[in-house]
Amino acid sequence: MVYDLERGCQDYQMPKTAPAANPVFFRTYSNQEISSVSRSTANPEHKQRQEAAVEALMQPVNAKVQDLLRLSRTLSNTDPRTENITVPLAHYQGGIILESLGREGPSFRADDVNRTISLNRETAINLVRMVPKEWRVYALLVFLFHDVAHSPQGLKHHEDVRRLKITHESFGQERMGELDLRNDFLAVHTISLYGTLKECKAYNHRNYIARFYLIWNEVCGSMLDAFPPAQRKDKQQRVFGFLLMSNLINDAHLEKRPLEFEGEMWPVWDESLSHLSILSNGHILHPGSPVDSQLMAQIIGLISANQYREAAFGIKQVW
Ligand SMILES: [Zn+2]
Numbered sequence: 675m676v677y678d679l680e681r682g683c684q685d686y687q688m689p690k691t692a693p694a695a696n697p698v699f700f701r702t703y704s705n706q707e708i709s710s711v712s713r714s715t716a717n718p719e720h721k722q723r724q725e726a727a728v729e730a731l732m733q734p735v736n737a738k739v740q741d742l743l744r745l746s747r748t749l750s751n752t753d754p755r756t757e758n759i760t761v762p763l764a765h766y767q768g769g770i771i772l773e774s775l776g777r778e779g780p781s782f783r784a785d786d787v788n789r790t791i792s793l794n795r796e797t798a799i800n801l802v803r804m805v806p807k808e809w810r811v812y813a814l815l816v817f818l819f820h821d822v823a824h825s826p827q828g829l830k831h832h833e834d835v836r837r838l839k840i841t842h843e844s845f846g847q848e849r850m851g852e853l854d855l856r857n858d859f860l861a862v863h864t865i866s867l868y869g870t871l872k873e874c875k876a877y878n879h880r881n882y883i884a885r886f887y888l889i890w891n892e893v894c895g896s897m898l899d900a901f902p903p904a905q906r907k908d909k910q911q912r913v914f915g916f917l918l919m920s921n922l923i924n925d926a927h928l929e930k931r932p933l934e935f936e937g938e939m940w941p942v943w944d945e946s947l948s949h950l951s952i953l954s955n956g957h958i959l960h961p962g963s964p965v966d967s968q969l970m971a972q973i974i975g976l977i978s979a980n981q982y983r984e985a986a987f988g989i990k991q992v993w
Contacts, residue, residue: 683870683873683874683878683881724799724802724803725795725799727802728772728795728798728799728802729772731802731810731811731814732770732771732772732814734811735770735811735814735815735818736769736770738811738815739763739770739815739818741872742760742763742864742865742868743760743763743764745868745871745872746760746764748871749864749867749868749871752867752871752877753863753867755860755863756860756863756864756867757826758823758826758827758860759819759822759823759860759861759864760864761826762784762822762823762825762826763791763819763822765789766784766785766789766790766791766822767789768785768788768789768790769790769791770790770791770792770793770818771790771791771792771793772792772793772794772795772798773792773793773794773795774794774795774796775792775794775795775796775797776794776796777796779794779796779832780794780831780832781793781794781797781817781821781832782794782817782818782821782822783831783832784822784825784830784831791818791821791822793814793817793818793821797817798814798817801813801814801817801897802814804896804897804899805892805893805896805897806892806896809889809892809893809896812865812889812892812893813893813896813897815861815865816858816861816862816865816889816893816894816897819857819860819861819864819865820854820857820858820860820861821857823856823857823860823861824853824857827853829853835850838850844907844908847906847908848907848908848911850908851908851909851911851912851940852911852938852940852953854912855912855915855916855938855939855940856937856938856940856955858894858916858938859919859935859937859938862886862889862890862893862894863886865885865889866882866885866886866889867882869881869882869885870882870885879933883923883926883927883933884927886923886927887923887924887926887927887928890919890920890923891920891923891924894916895920898913898916898982899980899982903978903979903980904977904978905978910974910977910978911940911941911942913977913982913985914941914973914974914977914985914989915938915939915940915941917977917982917985917986917989918939918941918952918989918993919935919938919939920986921986921989921990921993922934922935922939935954936954936955937954937955938954938955939952939953939954939959940952940953940954941953943965943970944962946967947965947967947970947971947974948964948965948967948970949962949963949964949965950962950963950965950970950992950993951963952993965992966991966992969988969991969992970992972988973985973988973989973992976988
C-alpha cells in the first residue's frame with residue numbers, strides 16, 4: 675500500500691514509518707545481507723516474483739503521473755522549473771513501461787515513435803528492494819522524473835552521456851554528477867510541490883518541507899545505500915551534496931529553521947581541501963569559503979567508506 679501523502683494539510687502528519695531523526699536514511703546493508711539478496715535473485719521463481727511485484731507498481735505510477743500532469747499548469751506557475759519534468763512526461767503519452775535493458779544498460783529509454791518511456795526493469799527491481807514498501811511508488815517516480823529531466827539538458831539518450839564523457843572524461847563526469855544531483859532535487863521538489871498543491875489547494879511551505887524531508891530521506895537516502903562506495907571525486911561530490919542537503923532539510927523540518935536551498939547544492943573543493951564552494955542551479959551560491967582541511971579529508975574518507983551518518987555529522991561542522 676502506498677502511504678497517502680495527500681491526507682491532512684496544516685496538521686500534516688508523518689507516516690508511522692517516518693524516522694525520528696533519520697535512521698532509515700543511514701541504514702546500511704551488511705555484506706551478508708547484500709550477498710543473500712544476490713543469491714536469492716539467482717532463483718528463477720524468486721526473480722519472477724520480484725518482476726511481478728515491480729510490474730504491479732506501474733499502474734499506480736502511471737496514474738500518479740497522469741494526475742500530476744493535470745496540475746502541470748499550476749505547478750509551472752508555482753515554479754517553471756517543474757516543466758523540465760512535466761513537458762517531457764506530457765510528450766510520452768504512450769505510457770511508462772518496464773523493459774529489459776540489461777544490468778549494465780541505460781536506466782531508461784525514450785521511444786519517440788510509440789511515445790513511451792521505458793524504465794530499466796533490472797534497475798527498477800534493485801531500487802524497489804532498497805526502499806521501504808510504502809515508498810516504492812515514490813521511488814519509481816523519483817527514478818522516472820530524474821531521468822526525464824535529463825532530456826531538456828540535452829541528454830535524452832544514454833548515448834549522449836557517453837559522448838559527453840568522451841569529450842573530456844573528468845569534465846564529463848563532474849558535469850554529469852552536478853546534473854544528477856540537480857535532477858534528484860527537481861524530482862523530489864516536483865513531487866513535493868504536486869503533493870502540497872493538491873492537498874492544500876495552494877502552496878504551503880511547511881507542508882512542502884515535510885514532504886521533501888520524507889522523500890529525500892526515505893526514498894533517495896535508501897537509494898544512496900545501494901550505491902557502491904564512492905571512490906571517484908565526482909561521486910564523492912554527489913554524496914557530499916546529497917548529505918549537505920539532507921542536513922539542511924532535516925534542520926528545516928525538525929527544527930523549523932528556514933530552508934536554505936532552492937536547488938541542488940553542488941560542492942567544489944580544491945586539491946588542498948582548504949576551500950569549499952557551493953554551486954546551485956549552475957550559479958555560484960557560495961564562492962570559496964575557507965574550511966578545515968583535516969575535517970574535509972575525514973569527511974571524504976567517510977564518504978568513500980559508505981559511513982554516511984558520520985560524514986553528515988562532519989559536514990554539519992563544516993557548513
Ligand atoms: Zn542521471
